[in-house]
Amino acid sequence: MSALVRSANRTAVNLEQYVAADARFAADISHELRTPLMTMLNSMELIHNHRDELPAAVREPVELLGEDLERFRRLVVDLLEISRDDEGDEGSRETVRIADLIRAAADAAAGRPVTEVASDAAVLSLKADKRRLERVVANLVENAEGHGGGCERVSVAAGGLGAIIQFDDAGPGVPIADRDRIFERFRRGGSGGRPAQDRGIGLGLSIVARHVAWHNGTIRVEDRPGGGARFVLELPA
Structure with a gap:
C-alpha cells in the first residue's frame, strides 16, 4: 500500500510540474509572438489603407490575409489570457x-x-x-x-x-x-x-x-x- 501511495504522490508531483511548465511555455510563446504580430498588423493596416491602388487580382488575397491575421491576433490574446490564469494570476476586484x-x-x-x-x-x-x-x-x-x-x-x-x-x-x-x-x-x-x-x-x-x-x-x-x-x-x- 505504501508503495502505491508513493507512486501516486510522485505522479501528482510530476503532473503539477508538467502543468506549470506547460503554462510557462504558452506564456513565453505568446509573448514572443506579440512583436512580430504587431509588425504584421501595422503593415496590413498600411496596405489596407492603400487597397484601391492594388491590382484587382491582388485585392482578394490581401483581404484573406487580413482575416487570417485577425484570427492570429485573437489566438495570441487568448493564449496570453489562458497563461495568466494557469500561472496563478489572482486578479483584483x-x-x-x-x-x-x-x-x-x-x-x-x-x-x-x-x-x-x-x-x-x-x-x-x-x-x-x-x-x-x-x-x-x-x-x-x-x-x-x-x-x-x-x-x-x-x-x-x-x-x-x-x-x-x-x-x-x-x-x-x-x-x-x-x-x-x-x-x-x-x-x-x-x-x-x-x-x-x-x-x-x-x-x-x-x-x-x-x-x-x-x-x-x-x-x-x-x-x-x-x-x-x-x-x-x-x-x-
Missing part, C-alpha cells in the same frame, strides 16, 4: 458600473453600437476584475461576429444574481447537446453552422467560462426568440 463597462467592451468588439441598457441597470455597480470581465464581453461578441452570423444585440438589465447580460446573434443557434461542451477548452464550435475545422481552436468560450466562474457568476446558452443563439451572463451585484 474593484467597483465598476456594469453598464458602462459592458457598453464600452461590446461596442468596441463589434465595431459598432450593439448595447442596450435597461433603466434599472444604468447605475448598477458590482465588484469585478475589469480585465477579466472585458475579455468575457469581447470573446462573447467576437464569437457572435465570427460564428453566429453577427452580433444582433447586447442587453444589460438588473435581475437574477444582480445583473443579467444577454448576447444575441443571428446564427442558427447551438444544438442542445453542445451547450455545455462549447465552454470546454479546445472544444471547437460556436453558435454557427460552419464546419468544426473552420471555427478556431476553442479557447475563447473556455476563457469566458473561467472568468465568469472567477466572478461567481453563471453563463449559459439558449435559443434566441426569432432564431439564433442567446448567451446569458449573470453576475452578482
Whole structure:
C-alpha cells in the first residue's frame, strides 16, 4: 500500500510540474509572438489603407490575409489570457458600473453600437476584475461576429444574481447537446453552422467560462426568440 501511495504522490508531483511548465511555455510563446504580430498588423493596416491602388487580382488575397491575421491576433490574446490564469494570476476586484463597462467592451468588439441598457441597470455597480470581465464581453461578441452570423444585440438589465447580460446573434443557434461542451477548452464550435475545422481552436468560450466562474457568476446558452443563439451572463451585484 505504501508503495502505491508513493507512486501516486510522485505522479501528482510530476503532473503539477508538467502543468506549470506547460503554462510557462504558452506564456513565453505568446509573448514572443506579440512583436512580430504587431509588425504584421501595422503593415496590413498600411496596405489596407492603400487597397484601391492594388491590382484587382491582388485585392482578394490581401483581404484573406487580413482575416487570417485577425484570427492570429485573437489566438495570441487568448493564449496570453489562458497563461495568466494557469500561472496563478489572482486578479483584483474593484467597483465598476456594469453598464458602462459592458457598453464600452461590446461596442468596441463589434465595431459598432450593439448595447442596450435597461433603466434599472444604468447605475448598477458590482465588484469585478475589469480585465477579466472585458475579455468575457469581447470573446462573447467576437464569437457572435465570427460564428453566429453577427452580433444582433447586447442587453444589460438588473435581475437574477444582480445583473443579467444577454448576447444575441443571428446564427442558427447551438444544438442542445453542445451547450455545455462549447465552454470546454479546445472544444471547437460556436453558435454557427460552419464546419468544426473552420471555427478556431476553442479557447475563447473556455476563457469566458473561467472568468465568469472567477466572478461567481453563471453563463449559459439558449435559443434566441426569432432564431439564433442567446448567451446569458449573470453576475452578482
